[in-house]
Amino acid sequence: MVVANNKVVSVTYELRKNSADGEIIEIVKEDNPLVYIAGIGSLLPDFEANLMGKKLDESFSFSIPADDAYGPREDAAIIDIPLQVFMVDGAVDYELVKIGQTIPMRDQDGNRLNGIVLDVNETSVKMDFNHPLAGDDLFFTGKVVGIRDATQEELEHGHVHSHGAHSHDED
The missing domain is CATH 3.10.50.40 (Chitinase A; domain 3)
Structure with missing residues (x-):
C-alpha cells in the first residue's frame, strides 16, 4: 500500500x-x-x-x-490594537497582555487568529498575526x-x- x-x-x-x-x-x-x-x-x-x-x-x-x-512575513499582519479591547470589568489583565504572550483573537469575520504581543503601552497593544513560521x-x-x-x-x-x-x- x-x-x-x-x-x-x-x-x-x-x-x-x-x-x-x-x-x-x-x-x-x-x-x-x-x-x-x-x-x-x-x-x-x-x-x-x-x-x-x-x-x-x-x-x-x-x-x-x-x-x-x-508565506512571507507581512508587515500588514503587525497591528496596534487599542488597549481597551483587552479590558474586562474596567481593567486590563496584564498577565494575559504581556510581551511574548500568544493571545487568541477573532477578526471582523469571526475567524480565529493567534497573535503574539510585541509591545504594550498606555494606549495600545502591538500584535503580530503572522504565522510563527x-x-x-x-x-x-x-x-x-x-x-x-x-x-x-x-x-x-x-x-x-x-x-x-x-x-x-x-x-
Missing part, C-alpha cells in the same frame, strides 16, 4: 527551519505520529504532495520554500509508519477516528 488520496497516513518527522541543519522546530515520534487523511487538504499542500506515493516504512526528506509553506523555509525528514484505507465515516467527517475512541453518535 502507498500513500494516496483517502488513505489514513501516519508519519514521524523532524522539522527544521531555514536549512537542513537549522533550528529544530518539531519532532514527531512513533509513539505519537502525525495521522491524517491524504488528499483532503488538511495539511500544507506541498507536505502532502511530497508524501504521495511513499510506501510503508519508507523514509523521506524534502523542503518547502517559505512562499509555499506559510512565516518567512521560513521548512525542512522535513521522517518516515511513513502507517497506511490504511480511511473509513467512510472518517471521509464524511474529514478527520481520523483512531481505535474507535472517537464517535459523533449522540447518547
Whole structure:
C-alpha cells in the first residue's frame, strides 16, 4: 500500500527551519505520529504532495520554500490594537497582555487568529498575526509508519477516528 488520496497516513518527522541543519522546530515520534487523511487538504499542500506515493516504512526528506509553506512575513499582519479591547470589568489583565504572550483573537469575520504581543503601552497593544513560521523555509525528514484505507465515516467527517475512541453518535 502507498500513500494516496483517502488513505489514513501516519508519519514521524523532524522539522527544521531555514536549512537542513537549522533550528529544530518539531519532532514527531512513533509513539505519537502525525495521522491524517491524504488528499483532503488538511495539511500544507506541498507536505502532502511530497508524501504521495511513499510506501510503508519508507523514509523521506524534502523542503518547502517559505512562499509555499506559510508565506512571507507581512508587515500588514503587525497591528496596534487599542488597549481597551483587552479590558474586562474596567481593567486590563496584564498577565494575559504581556510581551511574548500568544493571545487568541477573532477578526471582523469571526475567524480565529493567534497573535503574539510585541509591545504594550498606555494606549495600545502591538500584535503580530503572522504565522510563527512565516518567512521560513521548512525542512522535513521522517518516515511513513502507517497506511490504511480511511473509513467512510472518517471521509464524511474529514478527520481520523483512531481505535474507535472517537464517535459523533449522540447518547
